[in-house]
Amino acid sequence: GAVVSQHPSRVICKSGTSVKIECRSLDFQATTMFWYRQFPKQSLMLMATSNEGSKATYEQGVEKDKFLINHASLTLSTLTVTSAHPEDSSFYICSARERTHQWNTEAFFGQGTRLTVV
Amino acid sequence: AQSVSQHNHHVILSEAASLELGCNYSYGGTVNLFWYVQYPGQHLQLLLKYFSGDPLVKGIKGFEAEFIKSKFSFNLRKPSVQWSDTAEYFCAGSDRGSTLGRLYFGRGTQLTVWP
Numbered sequence: 001g002a003v004v005s006q007h008p009s010r011v012i013c014k015s016g017t018s019v020k021i022e023c024r025s026l027d028f029q030a031t032t033m034f035w036y037r038q039f040p041k042q043s044l045m046l047m048a049t050s051n052e053g054s055k056a057t058y059e060q061g062v063e064k065d066k067f068l069i070n071h072a073s074l075t076l077s078t079l080t081v082t083s084a085h086p087e088d089s090s091f092y093i094c095s096a097r098e099r100t101h102q103w104n105t106e107a108f109f110g111q112g113t114r115l116t117v118v
Numbered sequence: 119a120q121s122v123s124q125h126n127h128h129v130i131l132s133e134a135a136s137l138e139l140g141c142n143y144s145y146g147g148t149v150n151l152f153w154y155v156q157y158p159g160q161h162l163q164l165l166l167k168y169f170s171g172d173p174l175v176k177g178i179k180g181f182e183a184e185f186i187k188s189k190f191s192f193n194l195r196k197p198s199v200q201w202s203d204t205a206e207y208f209c210a211g212s213d214r215g216s217t218l219g220r221l222y223f224g225r226g227t228q229l230t231v232w233p
Contacts, residue, residue: 032219043208043225044162093162097219106152107221111161 002028004096006110013084013117021079021113023094029074030096034107035067038091050077084117091115120145122211124224131199132232139194139227141183141209149211151192152221153183156206165207168192179203201233 003026013019023033031052036044048069049057056069066088068080077096081088091114095107121144131137143149153165166177173185183194192209209224 034220036223041228044223046220046222049220095162095221106164106167107219108164109154109162 002026002096002098002108004030004094004108004110006094006113008113009111010114011116013115015085015117016083018080018082019084019115021081021092021094021115023077023079023096023110025075025096025098025108028096028098030077030098031074033071033077033094033096035069035077035079036093036095038093038112040091044093047079081115084115086117089115089117120211120213120222122209122222122224124207124209124227126227127225128228128230130230130232133201134198135231137194137196137199137203137229139207139209139229141192141194141224142190143192143209143211144190145211145213147213149213151183151185152210152212153177153181153192153194154208154210154223156208156226158205162208165194199229199231201231204229204231 005024007022033050035047037047038044046059047062050069050071052071052074058064071077091112093112095109097107123142125140151168154162155165156162165181166175168175168185176182181196185192207227210221212219212221
């Protein structure tokens with residue numbers, strides 16, 4: 001299957017600072033990328049849908065100004081956690097789909113980023 | 119609203135036992151359904167998917183799932199589990215009518231297989 005790469009895999013930052021997480025599709029063009037958050041022992045919660053060249057679509061309850069998403073190219077989307085606080089500590093996962101407007105395509109997942117805010 | 123639910127939170131089995139993990143979905147329209155597995159420390163991997171056609175879907179590693187529209191279910195099965203199947207299993211669905219293709223996940227089922 002296609003490869004989605006996330007970087008960094010782990011990051012520790014101080015409270016109040018911002019952290020950027022990158023998600024790249026390595027061997028295909030991803031018109032749409034998705035950002036999830038996974039709490040320990042819980043499911044993946046969809047945060048937002050990132051469309052290349054346009055604004056992201058955020059799920060209800062997700063702060064747009066807190067979690068900035070940029071999808072500048074067909075192979076790269078970034079999630080920036082601004083003014084991070086300890087409660088933002090979590091596992092963030094991205095996924096990407098090729099040929100979004102076809103219904104029979106699957107999403108491929110990155111390996112995730114473990115964010116710890118101290 | 120779209121949702122996917124998994125009722126088994128933690129399943130413990132001995133090797134060679136049969137497995138069935140429940141998954142129910144709630145969608146207004148036509149749905150695509152998936153099962154993913156997450157081994158400790160690794161990323162999500164697709165086990166199998168259902169888009170259309172034969173409701174009995176066969177995936178990797180001997181897993182299969184059956185789409186039963188009347189029951190809104192997509193249960194995962196394996197006739198004989200192995201120790202290496204110990205992992206977290208997630209059922210997910212997407213609304214085919216949505217061009218965004220957003221995936222919604224169940225809360226996951228932790229499978230522990232004893233050797």
